[in-house]
Amino acid sequence: MITAASGRAARLRAFLEVEAKAVGFDAIGITRPNSIPRAPERLQVFLSDGHHGSMDWMETRRNERADPQALWGDVRSVIMLGMNYGPDSDPRAVHAQKDRAAISVYAQNRDYHDVVKGKLKTLAGKFASRAGADVKVFVDTAPVMEKPLAEQAGLGWQGKHTNLVSRQFGSWLFLGSIFTTVELPADDAVADHCGRCNACQTACPTNAFPAPYRLDARRCISYLTIENKGPIPPEFRPAIGNRIYGCDDCLAACPWNKFAQVAAEAKFAARDDLRAPRMAELLALDDAAFRTLFSGSPVKRIGRDRFLRNVLIAAGNSGDATLIPACEALLADPNPLVRGAAVWALSQLMAGAAFAGLAQRHENEADADVRAEWRAVLPVFEDA
Missing domain, CATH: 3.40.109 (NADH Oxidase)
Structure with a gap:
């Protein structure tokens, strides 16, 4: 009734x-x-x-x-x-x-x-x-x-x-x-x-799914590039590829x-300038330019420094030597998170002798985390 x-x-x-x-x-x-x-x-x-x-x-x-x-x-x-x-x-x-x-x-x-x-x-x-x-x-x-x-x-x-x-x-x-x-x-x-489909799980670059219907955010690229406020753990950096904000895989x-x-x-609808932006242009962003480019976008919430951390990891994975000058310039960035990511990016892009020489020019780095980034990659080149 x-x-x-x-x-x-x-x-x-x-x-x-x-x-x-x-x-x-x-x-x-x-x-x-x-x-x-x-x-x-x-x-x-x-x-x-x-x-x-x-x-x-x-x-x-x-x-x-x-x-x-x-x-x-x-x-x-x-x-x-x-x-x-x-x-x-x-x-x-x-x-x-x-x-x-x-x-x-x-x-x-x-x-x-x-x-x-x-x-x-x-x-x-x-x-x-x-x-x-x-x-x-x-x-x-x-x-x-x-x-x-x-x-x-x-x-x-x-x-x-x-x-x-x-x-x-x-x-x-x-x-x-x-x-x-x-x-x-x-x-x-x-x-x-x-x-029986598990396409989503096998597609994950960092194996963030310990079991079906379960996500370990600590391994997820979306978490690593957005929620994570510190350096991206080295074991995940190569798998991140060119993903600089989130992951859709x-x-x-x-x-x-x-x-x-x-x-x-x-x-x-995707903005043309955000569909596949050039890394070289992103690496040159200062805070004002970052805020202008991402005005109204959720990307702005992570701030310029974490964003550049992500772009530097992607640059290191690119194999593109033309990005070396832009990455090297960021070794002098005021933020240690950016400097540390720049160290890793350059270690992937530069030949051993050139990178070792670069390290000598930055031996007075004061931040402990950035110094740890240098120590983590230098032995590889010292043995080359």
């Missing part, structure tokens, strides 16, 4: 679907706040194994991440929304261009947090007005386990690469959520359709991408 309450909830659901599409969302689903009961256990295993690396906020706010009602006790429904950011070409193609740098698809234009959050606020405002209800909006900067919730809301399933996979959009969905005090009809969860390898459409949202 259809009650007045259930009829109203169904009308609100229909309203949400129409308005979500009008605002620019490509997928919508609804779930209950208690629909992910295994989340606390899985999160605790992830944290206990240390797979979160230096992302301490995952530990300090683990209770809120694992339980939406711990984040907001009044929530009765979670509206999950997805926005397609599918690229117009295979993002892995740039890896063959050794003088170019690879920036993750999601960061080649405006910061998606700003785009998605703006649309969430618009939709939430319309819904709150229609429903007479309280709402809160969240993008992934908040402690919300969006991917498990999106799975329960029917948007897709968490693949073996731990990201959401959609039958309609492959691995290319930005997620956001609206928490509300209204009880809305919930959708059915989506079954896992990965089957596991996402791009997913066979479900063949059903994905190119993103309709113009704000997610």
